[in-house]
Amino acid sequence: MHDYLPRAALPQLIQHLHRHGYTVLGPQVVDNAILYRPLADTDVLPTGIEQVQRPGEYRLIQTDSPRQFSWANGPQALKPLTFAPRETLWRSTLQTDGSLRFEEVLADARPTAVIGVRGCDLAALALQDQHFAADPYYRQRRDDLLLIAVDCSHPADTCFCASTGDGPAAEADYDLALTELDDGFLLRAGSDRGRAIMTALPLQPSREDQHRLADSQHRHACRQLRQLPAFDPAQLIQQGQHPAWDTVADACLSCGNCTSVCPSCFCFSESEVPELDGSSSDHQRQWDSCFSEGHSYIHGHHFRPDTKGRYRQWLTHKFGSWVEQYGRSGCTGCGRCISWCPVGIDPLQVLLQLGREPARTEK
Amino acid sequence: MTNPALPAEALILNRVQETEDIFTLQLQLTAPAQQWRLGIQPGQFNMLYRFGVGEIPISFKAISADEQGQPVLEHTIRAVGRVSRALAALPPGERIGLRGPFGQGWPLEQAEGQDLCVITGGLGCAPAVSIIEHAFANRTRYGHIHIIQGVKHSADLLWRSRYEFWAQQPDTTVMMAADVAAPGWPWYSGRVTELIKRLPLRPEQTLVCCCGPEPMMQASAEQLIRQQVPAEAIWLSMERNMQCASGHCGHCQFGADFICRDGPVMPYPRLRDRLGLEGI
Numbered sequence: 001m002h003d004y005l006p007r008a009a010l011p012q013l014i015q016h017l018h019r020h021g022y023t024v025l026g027p028q029v030v031d032n033a034i035l036y037r038p039l040a041d042t043d044v045l046p047t048g049i050e051q052v053q054r055p056g057e058y059r060l061i062q063t064d065s066p067r068q069f070s071w072a073n074g075p076q077a078l079k080p081l082t083f084a085p086r087e088t089l090w091r092s093t094l095q096t097d098g099s100l101r102f103e104e105v106l107a108d109a110r111p112t113a114v115i116g117v118r119g120c121d122l123a124a125l126a127l128q129d130q131h132f133a134a135d136p137y138y139r140q141r142r143d144d145l146l147l148i149a150v151d152c153s154h155p156a157d158t159c160f161c162a163s164t165g166d167g168p169a170a171e172a173d174y175d176l177a178l179t180e181l182d183d184g185f186l187l188r189a190g191s192d193r194g195r196a197i198m199t200a201l202p203l204q205p206s207r208e209d210q211h212r213l214a215d216s217q218h219r220h221a222c223r224q225l226r227q228l229p230a231f232d233p234a235q236l237i238q239q240g241q242h243p244a245w246d247t248v249a250d251a252c253l254s255c256g257n258c259t260s261v262c263p264s265c266f267c268f269s270e271s272e273v274p275e276l277d278g279s280s281s282d283h284q285r286q287w288d289s290c291f292s293e294g295h296s297y298i299h300g301h302h303f304r305p306d307t308k309g310r311y312r313q314w315l316t317h318k319f320g321s322w323v324e325q326y327g328r329s330g331c332t333g334c335g336r337c338i339s340w341c342p343v344g345i346d347p348l349q350v351l352l353q354l355g356r357e358p359a360r361t362e363k
Numbered sequence: 364m365t366n367p368a369l370p371a372e373a374l375i376l377n378r379v380q381e382t383e384d385i386f387t388l389q390l391q392l393t394a395p396a397q398q399w400r401l402g403i404q405p406g407q408f409n410m411l412y413r414f415g416v417g418e419i420p421i422s423f424k425a426i427s428a429d430e431q432g433q434p435v436l437e438h439t440i441r442a443v444g445r446v447s448r449a450l451a452a453l454p455p456g457e458r459i460g461l462r463g464p465f466g467q468g469w470p471l472e473q474a475e476g477q478d479l480c481v482i483t484g485g486l487g488c489a490p491a492v493s494i495i496e497h498a499f500a501n502r503t504r505y506g507h508i509h510i511i512q513g514v515k516h517s518a519d520l521l522w523r524s525r526y527e528f529w530a531q532q533p534d535t536t537v538m539m540a541a542d543v544a545a546p547g548w549p550w551y552s553g554r555v556t557e558l559i560k561r562l563p564l565r566p567e568q569t570l571v572c573c574c575g576p577e578p579m580m581q582a583s584a585e586q587l588i589r590q591q592v593p594a595e596a597i598w599l600s601m602e603r604n605m606q607c608a609s610g611h612c613g614h615c616q617f618g619a620d621f622i623c624r625d626g627p628v629m630p631y632p633r634l635r636d637r638l639g640l641e642g643i
């Protein structure tokens with residue numbers, strides 16, 4: 001079967017996408033982290049870059065490996081590409097007769113292809129697809145997105161996608177998926193667009209030993225340090241008085257890093273940005289966090305005035321009420337909230353504590 | 364795709380100062396193509412927008428008519444925050460934005476043929492006035508109508524003449540409670556739950572609409588259940604931070620429910636195990 005692309009031919013994939021009008025984004029080292037940035041050629045891919053991720057820690061390591069995708073993930077998933085961190089929804093203009101005119105502001109969405117997408121992030125994109133199904137701002141970006149996944153071969157210590165069922169290999173919702181080997185890639189298509197791309201590439205027949213290597217690589221990537229503990233999602237919200245919340249609230253800075261890097265978190269706030277001359281005003285939205293002070297605010301009252309309530313909201317939503325809302329947990333095991341937490345809080349540890357009977361306290 | 368996030372222009376026809384900080388805006392939609400928004404149902408809400416300041420969710424109070432018989436949309440607002448104060452400052456003739464209607468209203472069809480019991484506290488009466496007016500406009504569809512309104516101070520009572528009018532109608536019970544009553548307050552001084560005990564309820568054929576502070580709604584619902592009203596016949600109107608009004612922005616989540624989309628009016632059994640929990 002012709003499904004093998006030698007590494008030397010990878011630039012032809014990029015060129016093909018450029019020729020077909022795509023803006024191509026690919027992983028690159030920016031500010032000591034892996035970010036998706038416009039990709040002119042494959043020589044800016046993070047060749048030989050591996051990672052150390054631990055609670056509160058994210059570091060890149062240069063190795064002499066020829067591989068370009070031997071890292072787990074960067075601080076951002078696909079979320080900023082479809083759910084813009086800040087955007088104008090509509091604009092109101094004050095007319096000379098005192099009347100108001102409202103106009104919709106939709107961004108110019110351009111067909112965009114992303115190379116190097118992870119299974120955990122595809123699963124999170126599917127979660128956002130559910131949540132924003134009726135949102136025109138999200139949809140116009142999403143509809144123009146071409147997704148080229150690369151199976152994760154080097155999960156970080158913070159990863160637990162194998163236990164959530166969302167990785168390390170790309171399972172669904174991709175157009176094209178690549179398994180990286182030292183000298184090239186095994187390709188599989190997930191859509192008609194992906195199949196069309198494969199026919200345009202100088203693919204070679206793959207060998208059995210290459211597939212054996214890919215299988216072994218996959219089995220190795222499934223052996224992850226962290227695992228999602230067993231818990232009852234329906235019970236989480238009823239455990240509001242468990243002492244585990246006090247313990248985590250003592251450490252948590254309520255900074256919102258976890259929600260910013262989370263690929264499924266969807267909260268946003270809306271605000272007005274009026275022109276200084278008073279002639280018009282942009283109604284914008286930007287990412288919000290349930291850790292922000294204003295999130296639960298309503299005419300003079302905060303439903304969650306302290307960190308304990310906010311952390312509890314985040315965790316019980318992500319792992320509990322999300323199941324009721326969308327039929328599965330809101331966590332896809334990417335581990336970003338662990339790495340990017342400045343104090344290294346691990347929500348899996350909180351879930352473990354919640355699963356234990358609370359210790360009796362003397363009254 | 365029509366964008367549900369885009370407001371329509373509304374003209375302030377009139378403005379009524381109800382109390383020191385509560386006012387009612389009487390609004391007319393300026394574009395003929397926007398008149399479908401008048402299909403708003405009792406219990407639903409609109410997002411009202413002050414140019415350059417922002418939006419707030421305000422439940423619908425009533426649809427009345429102007430001198431030419433054109434429909435007028437009424438919203439009663441307490442000036443308490445940045446946007447509501449900006450709206451409070453607007454005189455008749457000014458234009459605002461309005462988008463909606465949003466959310467689930469009172470279960471009008473389910474209430475048909477039933478006794479209707481409307482229990483409200485404070486400004487919670489505004490979203491409930493709409494269903495009381497609806498019931499009197501379609502009087503034969505409903506049995507007995509019970510109305511209980513509670514206020515913190517007797518001076519806070521809105522629409523007193525309207526309550527007095529309803530009290531004189533046949534098959535209607537109207538009771539008022541003030542936590543603190545000034546001299547001359549003709550009604551009860553104390554909590555609404557005490558008045559609920561006195562209601563001549565027919566629990567097997569009563570539908571309850573309740574709107575007010577959450578502890579008041581919870582105490583009322585539990586009292587009604589003690590009086591044999593089935594929990595599923597009790598409906599509460601909930602309130603949370605709402606910004607998008609379409610179940611996307613996440614602020615109004617109450618457990619798994621998005622209050623703006625799945626509510627604001629919801630059956631008590633769906634809320635019962637979460638009401639009163641800290642931080643939900």
